Amino acid sequence: MKGSVAYRSIQKRGLHIGLLPEMAAAVNPSTPITLDHDLDVLPEAGRHLTVAQYAEYVDDLAARLWAAGVRPDERVVLFKTANADHWMLAAAVSRIGGVVVNLSPALDAETVAVLLERLDQPTLLTDGTKLDLLADVPLAGLTRRVITSADHRPGSVSLTELAGSPRVKPVVRPIDEAAVITHTSGTTGIPKLVVHTARTQGIRLLPQWRLLSLMRKKETVAINVPFVHSRMVAAMSLALLKEYPVLLMRETGPAEVAEQFIKHRPAFIEALPNSFMEWEELADDPRSPFGSVKVFSSTFDAIHPGTMSRLLKASDRRGALFFQIYGQSEVGPAVGRAYFRNSAHKANGRCVGWAMPNGAARIRVVSRDGHTPSETNPGYIEVAWDGIAKTYLGEQDRYDTNRSGEWWRTGDVGYRTRFGCLHMLDREVDMIPGVRSSLEIEDVVLSKLSELTELVVVPGPNSEALPVICTVDDKPLDRNRWRAAVVEFPQLTEPVQIPQAELPRTATLKVQRLALARRFEEQLREPV
Incomplete structure (x- = not known):
């Protein structure tokens, strides 16, 4: 059986992971x-x-x-x-x-x-x-x-x-x-x-099957994502059917990761955005742990342009690219785009990509207030295709609330450019009055301050835009450098610095923004 034959069988009969190894x-x-x-x-x-x-x-x-x-x-x-x-x-x-x-x-x-x-x-x-x-x-x-x-x-x-x-x-x-x-x-x-x-x-494999087709040789694919995530199903299925050697990783620490990449020299790396951020320091490793990488790939969450640029410049491969897929557990891969070595640093981090062709997901942005969605008036991002999950177990009403016919409301807000690029500005629940996009602020400031390892803008106790920062080795932030970096964002309050270990995170290392905001609200209520 050839991989393409097995793939066509999956498209017809569905992906049964119990049969996949066989x-x-x-x-x-x-x-x-x-x-x-x-x-x-x-x-x-x-x-x-x-x-x-x-x-x-x-x-x-x-x-x-x-x-x-x-x-x-x-x-x-x-x-x-x-x-x-x-x-x-x-x-x-x-x-x-x-x-x-x-x-x-x-x-x-x-x-x-x-x-x-x-x-x-x-x-x-x-x-x-x-x-x-x-x-x-x-x-x-x-x-x-x-x-x-x-x-x-x-x-x-x-x-x-x-x-x-x-x-x-x-x-x-x-x-x-x-x-x-x-x-x-x-x-x-x-x-x-x-x-x-x-x-x-099975349907969700379609756009990613084409992405892996960029690799002409049977080179190693390194997979470093949570074993429990729906993304693992797709990553393992595609790599095995394409006959690529797989490096299946659990460790995420930069030192351990560097050793594995140096030893096995992967051409394709699938990892979490926050893992790539943590591994940025390896770009300066004289052993070139990223030297063999042709494709960096990430889903789960948008990734900062500065991180992509640094990783791409650490690759020795001609035409190396960083492919970002925007999606969520309920819909799978929705849109995507490639970033390249000489332009990633100039990219707009809010442009998460274009709809992928030939049977992949369709995207639309729906008005929130009766006016046409735009950069200044973002709308609800919705997705339609046969890859949408069937239901929420035990919460059908909650599922139905997000679904209108064939369209699924993702919970994100954004707009589409006249060229069709989807810009995701924020989660609806994370929007802050007077702030166009918290994520955009984070992209810009992180690109200016290399000493920052994380920046999260959350609603403060009075709904103000509160920047929470973490630094390399938890060193104190130079406030003069901070003020120079945020001069174009006067809506920001003074930053609050916390140790990176104190950031509440999900299983895929996303910062739990609502939990972080509640922390500072509760601190304000505590008696002096």
Whole structure:
């Protein structure tokens, strides 16, 4: 089977992640998968696998899950310590017809308890570390059973003890039924559970299949995104079907990342915007960890032009580009654009791209006040295509509120230029009176002050525009340099500096702006 044949099959029958490893092995069984850590559930597997071995391990884990009592149509929550085995276990659940529910290991016990209740007696697949975290959660009443991926705990079934279980035939779920459930970032409270089907997952591969086609040689693809995110489904599917060697990473620290990039020399890197920001310092590493990179790719959130420029200049590849995709869990990739070495630093960071051709998502901007959306009067950004998620589990009314026929309201505001470029200015809930775009201010100021590692403009206690800053090594900010950098933004108040470790973040490292704003509002209310 060729990769293109497998891809066409997915477009017709949907993406079933339980079948993907087997399909990829049929395309090329020797495609290598390298890890930067050991697998918790299969420590004997080592860090160097072929796709054929990977598929065999998934089949083995599926047999163990069946022996543990998991059956088709059952929801299986994966809440465990970050590890590449998460994706293998998800594929194994899918392989026997279960519905995968991916929960971020960054969630707290209270949030997990709420989501377990919403899922109505799921199986919980976890590990000892997370069971300790959930010690005060009444799991016996909230779950059907508890399975541990490695160590055994009282009241649970251990997959380790089920090694050698008889293999079972794959069970393929209907193309429009729930296949994988992920959750939103939770920037505004309890995360929503987003239901993806085999059809919606398959459709989302379309624009990214073309992006990977830019790589003519079978060079290494480095993937460093949360294993629980819907983006991981697309990233792994595309890389394996295209027969690219995969470097699957968990570590995000610059020192560890540099070692992996120097050793494996990836041509394509998929990572979070905030990870790329953290790795900027590696651009000055004399070992050139980014020297081999042809394509940098990021979704999740807009990325600052200065970061893209610095990374591109650290590549030794002719025609290196940074491809940014704008989208969200509910809609997948919506628009995209490429940035190049000699122009990225001059780019408008609010221009997140153009609609992608041939069957990809359509975009429109709808008026908020009856007037035509524009740069000074942004409208609601909406997306339409067959890749939109099916529903929010247990919150259909909330889903319906965001959907009007085929159009999905993203919650972002912006406008389109006469050339069709979509400019995303802010999340609707983050808008500040008198500020055109908080994100634009952050782009401009960060490009001027290299000592800043983060800048977040949030509503202050009196709805003023409050800049919260973090610096390299948490050093005090030179206020004169600050005032010179923000002279064109008189609406900003004096900045508040906090340690970077104190920034509240989501599982994909987005700053939780509402939580940050509440922090300063509560401080104002505290008695002196």
